[in-house]
Amino acid sequence: MDNQINQNEEIRSKNYDIEEIIIQRNRTTTYAYTEEIIDQITVEQILTVLEIHDIIDIECIQKIFFEGKPVFEITYTNVEERQRSEQILKGKLPINNYVLQQRENRKLKNTIKIPVIAVTLFETPSELDDEKILAKMTEYGEVKKEIYHHKIKHTQIKNGYRTIYYKKINKSIPTILWINGNRIKIRYEGQDRTPICSFCKVKGHYKEICETLKEITEKREQLQKEMEEEKEEEQNIDRNSQLSWAKIMDEKEEKEKEKERENENINNQNQKKKKFNQVVSGNANKTDINSRKNFQEEMRRNREKQKTTAKKTDLSQKMAEIEEYNNKNVKRHIEKTEEQKKEEQEKKKKRKEAKKKRNLERKNDETISLSGSEMELTGEELSDWNLSHENFSV
Numbered sequence: 042m043d044n045q046i047n048q049n050e051e052i053r054s055k056n057y058d059i060e061e062i063i064i065q066r067n068r069t070t071t072y073a074y075t076e077e078i079i080d081q082i083t084v085e086q087i088l089t090v091l092e093i094h095d096i097i098d099i100e101c102i103q104k105i106f107f108e109g110k111p112v113f114e115i116t117y118t119n120v121e122e123r124q125r126s127e128q129i130l131k132g133k134l135p136i137n138n139y140v141l142q143q144r145e146n147r148k149l150k151n152t153i154k155i156p157v158i159a160v161t162l163f164e165t166p167s168e169l170d171d172e173k174i175l176a177k178m179t180e181y182g183e184v185k186k187e188i189y190h191h192k193i194k195h196t197q198i199k200n201g202y203r204t205i206y207y208k209k210i211n212k213s214i215p216t217i218l219w220i221n222g223n224r225i226k227i228r229y230e231g232q233d234r235t236p237i238c239s240f241c242k243v244k245g246h247y248k249e250i251c252e253t254l255k256e257i258t259e260k261r262e263q264l265q266k267e268m269e270e271e272k273e274e275e276q277n278i279d280r281n282s283q284l285s286w287a288k289i290m291d292e293k294e295e296k297e298k299e300k301e302r303e304n305e306n307i308n309n310q311n312q313k314k315k316k317f318n319q320v321v322s323g324n325a326n327k328t329d330i331n332s333r334k335n336f337q338e339e340m341r342r343n344r345e346k347q348k349t350t351a352k353k354t355d356l357s358q359k360m361a362e363i364e365e366y367n368n369k370n371v372k373r374h375i376e377k378t379e380e381q382k383k384e385e386q387e388k389k390k391k392r393k394e395a396k397k398k399r400n401l402e403r404k405n406d407e408t409i410s411l412s413g414s415e416m417e418l419t420g421e422e423l424s425d426w427n428l429s430h431e432n433f434s435v
Contacts, residue, residue, distance in 0.1 A: 066149060068100070068123055069116045071107070072134050072141035086136050087113060094129050098122040107147045114147075157185050158207040160214060163226040165203050174203070177220045182210035 084102050091099065101116040113134075117123040132143040162174065171188045178184060184207060191202035213233045218225050236247045240254045248254060377385075 066116075066146050067120045068118070069114055069146055070123060070127060071144050071146050072113045072115070073110060073144045082113075082136050082139065082141075084113075087115070087134065090134065090136055091115075091126070094126075096122070096126045096129065112144070112147075113141065158182075158210055158229055158231075160205045160207060160227060160229040162203045162205070163201070163228070165201055165225055166223055167199065167201070169221060169223055171203075173221050174205070177218065178205050178214075181212055181214045182207045184208075 084104065087102055088099070091097075098118040099115065100118050101114070103114050105112055105114060115126075117126065127143070130143075134141040134143075160178070165174070174188060175184060184205060186206040189204040189206075190199050191204070192198060193200050214227055214229065215237055216227055216232070216234055217237075217239060218227055235244050237244050238246055238251045238254075239248045240251050
C-alpha cells in the first residue's frame with residue numbers, strides 16, 4: 042500500500058513544474074534588539090506589554106537570528122490586528138528601560154507547481170532506450186523532464202508505459218509513432234485524435250479501413266489464387282500420370298499372384314489324391330499309413346466336437362425357452378409387509394411346538410404300551426441268565 046501511495050505521489054509531482062516564489066508576510070512584525078540584552082528580555086515580558094496595550098489576537102512570538110542579528114517576530118491572527126498594533130506602538134516596543142525598534146520583515150521563499158503537458162507512450166518495449174525516444178519526441182516541442190516509467194501495483198516492475206513531460210508543444214503529436222522500428226501509441230490532453238492512415242497518410246480513417254490498401258490486397262490475392270491454381274493443375278497432371286502407371290503395374294502383379302495361388306492349390310490337390318490312391322491300393326509307405334490314421338482320428342474328433350457343440354446349443358436354446366416361459370407364466374412372489382412376516386413367524390413357532398408335543402406323547406405311549414408278556418422272562422431264559430451270571434461272578 043505504501044509503495045502504491047509513493048508511486049501516485051511521484052506521478053502527481055511530475056505532472057507539474059516547480060518554481061520558487063517569494064511570499065510576503067503580511068501578518069508579522071519584527072523588532073530588533075542587541076545581543077547584550079538577550080538574557081534580560083523574554084517572550085513572556087513581550088506578551089505582558091502587548092496585553093497592557095490591549096493587543097490580544099496573537100498567533101506566535103519567537104526569537105530568531107535574521108541576517109546575523111537577533112530579532113523578535115510577532116505574528117498576529119489577521120492583517121487588521123497587525124495594523125492596529127503598529128498604530129498603537131508606533132514602531133517601538135518598551136520593555137524594562139529598553140526600547141525595541143521595528144524593522145523590515147524577513148522574506149520567505151515558497152515553491153509553486155506549474156502544470157506541464159504529460160504525454161504517455163503505451164506498449165513500449167523494455168529494450169527501447171529513453172534516449173532514442175527523447176530524440177524522436179523533441180521534434181514536437183520542448184521536453185521539460187526525463188521520461189517517467191510506470192510500474193505494476195505494489196511492485197517495482199515496469200509495465201511498459203512511459204510518460205514524457207512537455208513545457209510547450211509546437212506541433213500536434215500523432216496517435217501512433219514509429220520509433221526505432223516499434224509501433225507506439227501516444228495519448229495526451231488536447232490531442233488531435235482524428236484518425237490518420239499509416240498506409241496512405243490521409244486523415245479520416247485508419248489503415249484497417251483504407252480502400253486503397255483493400256484494392257491492392259484484393260489484386261494480390263487474385264494473383265496468388267491464379268498462381269496456386271496453375272500449380273495445382275500441373276501437380277494433378279503429374280499425379281494422374283504416376284497413378285495410371287502405378288495402377289497398371291499393380292494389376293499385373295495381382296494377376297501373377299493369382300495364377301501362382303491357383304497353381305499351388307492344384308498341386309496340393311494332386312498330391313492328396315496320389316496319397317489317397319496309394320493308401321487304397323496298399324502301395325503306401327508306413328509314413329503314409331500313419332498319416333492316414335492321424336487324419337481319421339482328427340476327423341473323428343471333429344465329429345465329436347460338432348456333436349457336443351450341437352448338444353450345447355440345443356441345451357442353451359431349451360434353457361432360454363424355459364426362462365421365457367417362466368418369465369411369462371410363473372407367478373412372482375408378492376413382497377410381503379412386516380405384519381405378514383411376523384404372522385408367518387408366529388405360525389412356524391406354533392407348528393414346532395405342536396410337533397414337540399406329539400413326539401413326547403408318542404414316547405410316553407410307547408413306554409406305557411410295553412406289556413407284561415414282553416417284560417416277563419421264561420423259566421429257561423432265567424436259568425440261562427443265572428448260569429451266565431454265576432460264571433461271570435466266578
